[in-house]
Amino acid sequence: MEGAEKRSFELQEQQSSLQPSPRKKIITVAAIAAGVQFGWALQLSLLTPYVQLLGIPHKWASLIWLCGPISGMLVQPIVGYHSDRCTSRFGRRRPFIAGGAALVAIAVILIGYAADIGAHTGDSMSDSPKTHAIVVFVVGFWILDVANNMLQGPCRALLADLSGSNQKRMRTANAFFSFFMAVGNVLGYAAGSYTHLHNVFPFSSTKACDLYCANLKSCFFISVMLLLAITTAALIYVKETPWAPENVGDGGDEGSSKAKIPVFGEIFGALKDLKKPMWILLLVTCLNWIAWFPFLLFDTDWMGREVYGGDSGGSDDAKRVYNVGVRAGALGLMLNSVVLGLTSLGMELLARGVGGVKRLWGIVNFLLAFCLAMTVLVTKLAASSRRFTTAAGGGSVALPPPVGIKVGALTLFAVMGIPQAITYSIPFALASIFSSTSGAGQGLSLGVLNLAIVIPQMVVSVGGGPFDALFGGGNLPAFIVGAVAAAASGIFALTMLPSPPPEASHAKTAAVGFH
16 A cells, blocks of 8 residues: 555656646735734744743743744644645645644734733732743744644645746745745734734733733734635635545555554655755755844844843833834834845846856855844944933933944845845745655655754754853854854855756646646
């Protein structure tokens, strides 16, 4: 049964990958990224400061984010494996996409109401840390990351299925996915930077949930409504033909052999059989995410703490300055997303202009390294020009930085949208292209690529906070390590990463698994 199932699986993979589907279907599926990234943008811009306001020290805040890489390491390969072989009448990818969207709704409720649930279960309204609220928040955060991984992996695999064997269409599909991620980012960061959004949902503000918390809760309400609307529309419009493995023999033992195939055995087998191009792609991706994750994790905290001079654990005035900086960081992330979206639309033009996708990836990694290094200069200039005023209750509080410092920081956010667009598209397109002839399904192949993303995130999440503390706290040490990793990623991309193989020169006729 195992050999017959594998032959049937590979045959249907080949049949469904020959002819690309209409571009409008690809765009419809890619649009799900806007709903996913809306919530992810809120996580990146608002949840790290929110966790610290609940009472988690800065050096341990990164551990909260450890759940994301762990869930990604486990969930994406498992979901990818089963989505390759799902026999549901609704198709292979669509059931997982629908399940992920439902889990997002559950997670948003837990995160949004963490402070309220904590207060009802014994948390003090004034003391910190708020233990029960933190527990509820972490549970919701885990569920949200699991749900995001359930969504993104099958979405990208479905895009690869819809693209067929056309490499340009595959790159375009991932560029559209990156573009809609930018759209979701713009919406999410805009919502996060608007301080009166809670007025849309008056019930969001409670005794346990202050205005910052109520605004976060309102943002997540809008996020889940957007995601459910887009996902429902995509699942209704794009249909899949159910996968039906070839049945061999009548014995019950043969029929049960499918259950004996270990998921992680398939993953390790996929790793063992990887060709050199895929291994180099994993290396470049790994270094790239070592560079990205410290900034993605602490960008708004950097604005609130180092650029604006606030303190999430200080006096009320220091917290107010910190929150102003966090909102300025959300504005910077919105500018970043605008550039990300424009770059995604011009991906093919940029690749042709510099001589190919691998050269483009290498060049923008050096740009990323430069931007991360420049955070040191911006921080030093902000510290040297910082002015203070007397607070109402005595003591001093930092004033906002000069306009030039703000412009410099926001410019870094914006320019980094260029390498981010490449990071969100080219590695996934190359993984689909490199694995198209390996016999592995798109879901499993993208799950393997995800390991090169989540393992660096785990390293940064575990070591980022304590590493920063060794150098006196703050975010700059991790940013410098990121700059070095980005430069190394650029070198390997330019010198070792092979160019994609040429398109197949002959066309084949086969049934297409979508309608």
